[in-house]
Amino acid sequence: MGIGFSTYLEMCGLAPSRVLGAIRYGAGGWDAATIRFLPTGTVQVLIGTSPHGQSHVTTFSQIVAERLGIPYDDVEVLHGDTAVAPLGMDTYGSRSLTVGGVAVYHAAERIIEKARKIAAHQLEVGEDELEYENGTFSGNGNSLTTKELALQAWTAHNLPDGMEPGLEASFVYDPPNFSWPSGTHIAVVEVDTETGNVDLIRYVAVDDVGSVINPKVVEGQIHGGVAQGIAQALWEEAVYDEDGNLVTGSMMNYMVPSAAELPSYELGRTETPSPTNPLGVKGVGETGTIASTAAVMNAVVDALVPFGVTDLDMPATPERVWRAIEAAKT
């Protein structure tokens, strides 16, 4: 049996555009969002980062629904079509929430800012006398909701002098600093020293990804990342034959593990809000891949230390483990 630890600190939230400029990167590190209230009271959110399984729609809808005080189901997130949402960088580096999500937050603040002006005008109070809570502006014994104000902005029957009709706002967010997710993962393996087979029997992960908007999404991201990292340690490999032909070119022999090969992960969390953005988020997509590969390899080597093995190439296939044990005997 072997136990392996991996403690990491990740540089996330890529990136302040000035920093990218200093390293002669070919683009900026900002991202963009537009929020558009429709006259019906539903909201379209246009985002520059596009999901391929990371639940952007769920998480970004939550941010908008909470800030604007509207039902979650009234938010529609649009993405992936430059004819609809032309402005944005990419989904990479665990940056969608820490950069794109923060852009959504700021766009919502701009919506509230304009709605406050309309509310103050119609309720005949000063802007700073209005209380805003859960989508409702209150003052002078009266109140108006964001949905009501959206319709007012659309009809434009009674807006402050010179105000543009409509309730729509964009924000391009350029992060002032990186964010820094961190954590420790522990893997426990059993190694069959005769066959070289490695059995991962327990996996514990404790991460700090900052404030959590949706715990299930965060867990799912960690599960997926951990599985990918474990796969690199124990299964996945690009193998070429002597003539340079790729012999692991199909899903049958590239060795992506399934649920049958992986344990049920035990996840823990500390929540330390990031001071670099108003949501306090740090990014979560890659934490699992960073920590798990090292934790599992450390566990395998830990199990083999009594046999004189102190180093092992990845992936730790049964044959490679067996050969390492045999080599250490001589």
Added chain:
Amino acid sequence: MIPAPFDYEVAESVEHAVDLLGSREDAKLLAGGHSLIPLLRLRFTRPALLVDIGRIDELRYLRDAGEKLAIGGMTRHHDIQNDPLVQEHCPVVSYAAGLIGDPQVRHRGTIGGSLAHADPAADFPAVLTALDAEVVIRGPEGERTVPVGEFVTGVFGTVLGPQDVLTEIRVPKLGPTGWAYLKFTRRAQDWATVGVTAIVRRSNGTIDSAAIAFTNMAPKPGRAKAAEQALTAPDDIEAAAEASLEGTDPPSDTQGSADYRRHLAKVLVRRALEEAISR
């Protein structure tokens, strides 16, 4: 990933299937399709005609035939795994059936298809070789019976002629016997890197006879005769494992090199014999 064009006929009976196979050059039987369909899609095979025997109910059965169990060629792995007759008289066959592929494969794949495809890494050919099972074949000349060990001639090769249909597998009942099937795989659904079937008959602390057969240690499933002869008492397990490699010719691939397979085979023979003797 799209097969080359082929014609398709549904056989109503075994006789009909034999006739259809004779109606065209390069006709091929379609059973559960779990090996043939992927081969068609990769265009590794391009038959002119597929004869589907999936609707011939008379080929799907498990029967008590006295000294033996009779298993229809189109019987699914899942049915073999869960049949009380198989579990009572040939538990190693039921157990091995449960290790094939995944539930979807076991509900579609058939024992006859697995034997006729003759993949060196398939489980049934090796297990049935250890059990001295027989294969019943019906062709234009009538019916004949062939031992499984002679039925498979090499990688994907069998004695089946172009118009032959594998109709039945006859497996001798084991009686009071120790058995084990050890299948070493990288992932749950993978083919065996190496598999070992061990059948051990004992009386009064001595071993009367043993049957040991390998999966994926040669182009065709083979008995480890030298190991079987070396095993006369439980103390001989180590010697039997050492002797088991005689006559093997394992492949080298991404699952493991030939050297590793030879090492693995010895370990698995020892463990399989220990498990069989403990039963």
